[in-house]
Amino acid sequence: MPPKKFAAGEKVMAKWPGSNLWFPATVNATAGNKYEVKFEDGSEFEVESKHVNAEVSFRPRSRSRSPARSPGRRTRRRSRSPARRSPSPARRTGSPGRGRTMKKKEVVVTSTPKETTTKTVITETRSYATRSATKKGEKLLELPVEVKSGRVPKTTELDYGGNLGCLVTMLLYIVTPFYMYFICGDKSCTLLVKPACRGNLADYFDKEIWLQYIGFLLLLAILSFLPLGQTFEGAPMRNGNRMKYRKNGLQTLIITLGLYAILVHRKYPVSAIGYDNLLQLLSASTVLSLLLSVVLYLKSRKAPGTALAPQGNSGKLIYDFFVGHELHPRLGESFDFKMFMYRVALIQTALLTLMNVGTMCTKSTASPAILLVALFQGWYVLDSLWFENRFSYMNYSQENGCGFETVFSCMVMMPFSMAFTSRYLITYSTDLSNLKIAAIVVFQLIAMVVYRASNSQKWEFRRNPYNPKLAHLESLPTSAGTRLLVSGWWGLVRHPNYLGDILLILGWTLPCGFQHAVVWMYPVFAVIFMVFMERNDFRRCKKKYGVAWNHYCERVKYRLIPRVY
Numbered sequence: 001m002p003p004k005k006f007a008a009g010e011k012v013m014a015k016w017p018g019s020n021l022w023f024p025a026t027v028n029a030t031a032g033n034k035y036e037v038k039f040e041d042g043s044e045f046e047v048e049s050k051h052v053n054a055e056v057s058f059r060p061r062s063r064s065r066s067p068a069r070s071p072g073r074r075t076r077r078r079s080r081s082p083a084r085r086s087p088s089p090a091r092r093t094g095s096p097g098r099g100r101t102m103k104k105k106e107v108v109v110t111s112t113p114k115e116t117t118t119k120t121v122i123t124e125t126r127s128y129a130t131r132s133a134t135k136k137g138e139k140l141l142e143l144p145v146e147v148k149s150g151r152v153p154k155t156t157e158l159d160y161g162g163n164l165g166c167l168v169t170m171l172l173y174i175v176t177p178f179y180m181y182f183i184c185g186d187k188s189c190t191l192l193v194k195p196a197c198r199g200n201l202a203d204y205f206d207k208e209i210w211l212q213y214i215g216f217l218l219l220l221a222i223l224s225f226l227p228l229g230q231t232f233e234g235a236p237m238r239n240g241n242r243m244k245y246r247k248n249g250l251q252t253l254i255i256t257l258g259l260y261a262i263l264v265h266r267k268y269p270v271s272a273i274g275y276d277n278l279l280q281l282l283s284a285s286t287v288l289s290l291l292l293s294v295v296l297y298l299k300s301r302k303a304p305g306t307a308l309a310p311q312g313n314s315g316k317l318i319y320d321f322f323v324g325h326e327l328h329p330r331l332g333e334s335f336d337f338k339m340f341m342y343r344v345a346l347i348q349t350a351l352l353t354l355m356n357v358g359t360m361c362t363k364s365t366a367s368p369a370i371l372l373v374a375l376f377q378g379w380y381v382l383d384s385l386w387f388e389n390r391f392s393y394m395n396y397s398q399e400n401g402c403g404f405e406t407v408f409s410c411m412v413m414m415p416f417s418m419a420f421t422s423r424y425l426i427t428y429s430t431d432l433s434n435l436k437i438a439a440i441v442v443f444q445l446i447a448m449v450v451y452r453a454s455n456s457q458k459w460e461f462r463r464n465p466y467n468p469k470l471a472h473l474e475s476l477p478t479s480a481g482t483r484l485l486v487s488g489w490w491g492l493v494r495h496p497n498y499l500g501d502i503l504l505i506l507g508w509t510l511p512c513g514f515q516h517a518v519v520w521m522y523p524v525f526a527v528i529f530m531v532f533m534e535r536n537d538f539r540r541c542k543k544k545y546g547v548a549w550n551h552y553c554e555r556v557k558y559r560l561i562p563r564v565y
Helices: 131-135 162-183 207-225 249-265 270-274 278-300 317-323 337-363 368-386 388-393 395-399 404-427 434-463 496-512 518-545 547-555
Strands: 011-015 021-031 034-039 044-048 052-054 231-233 244-246 475-477 483-485
Touching: 011 034, 011 044, 021 052, 044 547, 162 278, 162 317, 162 404, 162 518, 207 249, 207 278, 207 337, 249 270, 249 337, 249 368, 270 278, 270 337, 278 317, 278 404, 317 404, 337 368, 337 388, 337 404, 368 388, 368 404, 368 434, 368 496, 388 395, 388 434, 395 518, 404 496, 404 518, 434 483, 434 496, 475 547, 483 547, 496 518, 518 547
Parallel strands: none
Antiparallel strands: 011 021, 011 052, 021 034, 034 044, 231 244, 475 483
């Protein structure tokens, strides 16, 4: 029997999103097979029509005594021992991530929902810590997870303009690092000159450089298997499971830098690898990233349907190859390719920057400008590896697979573009006064605060929205059972973390000055990319949160830059 149609303003009983509880509500509007309803506490949600019923359906029925039952006869009740009058702590709280699955039960509540009732889990009941235990610091709250079984559905909304857009973007990814290398040399560095490309194939491929780069990748892969650092669980997947990782990226960096120092001490010309042989190194990383992308795509074709990426399951070859068809490709149980690429990008950036500083020291003395760049980028690498356990919780990591975009960005685009700044300063060093140095340092410190504080605030709120330290923050409930921050850093703009990224990149580019526009190509690309990411996030969040997202946008008006955009 189809559900009854309700008009705007009509009183109904609606199922509270993310739970099995029904509460009085008022219909605001209809939207297809959904209703926009307003509960008595003021919360507004989009609710499916099957979760909206007439109030009369929930009126309690009075129980009459049967004439055959003797007035003096009492209903026999089963006695319960004191130990059984309250559920055991194990049943009540449970350990995070290890809850048991229980069947649904429809519960009717005739009062307005309060925050303390949000202990029911979506779809399948998985036990987790209660709010009282969370506030006391006894447990960390594990938020409700909507467990979905079966194959990942087809991707219908394609990013980058589909197959054609992905093909053009791939070509731009491959050409841009070579273009920046050829237009900025010892004699000139301008966008208006024809790139001085080399026609000899030997200039691009060097056997020794190839072996050194492959050895670098193998070293990082081997170190990831060592029992260094603690293990942690990643973000929950659609089936409710969590992958395990080992947090040893920082240890891997320390070991790699130690080996680098040994080579420098033994007078091995390591600095020449990143400066004199940069073209060969760039060629090696480009070809190997292409090969690895192909291998991962072929591997993803044999992956189970439940392991595919939500944004990379379109069935279109070029698109899925670019975005990544498999969400978390692994080798065995512990080697995660996406986490490995993340570490390659950061550690390779650190080594290339050190090589550039070493090259400048051999030619003259390291200028304050190149030291500032090395210091700022070094902080970024250390910060990212220190908090690498949060990588799997990023929206990008949970939606996109490990395809060409991820592999090429981590092996080529990010490390070579970031190292281009320090390489530029070897030939075109800028004279910075003490006042300019102080201003750049202050700017970068502000960027660091925005980046780390906004990311940490989001992380802490996701882990435990009821943390007493976050009691001053306002949030809005959503139909997905989560809440959206509308104060703090996330009340200024919708993506303060993206803003922090942009400020950091600007900060380590400022020491280069404004003599040549080439050095500012990477910041421009970063701004374009962040705007693109913000637009994608807006579209996905609007689809996911519905009315709650509209209210969120009314509260937080600016997308990326306060008072500007």
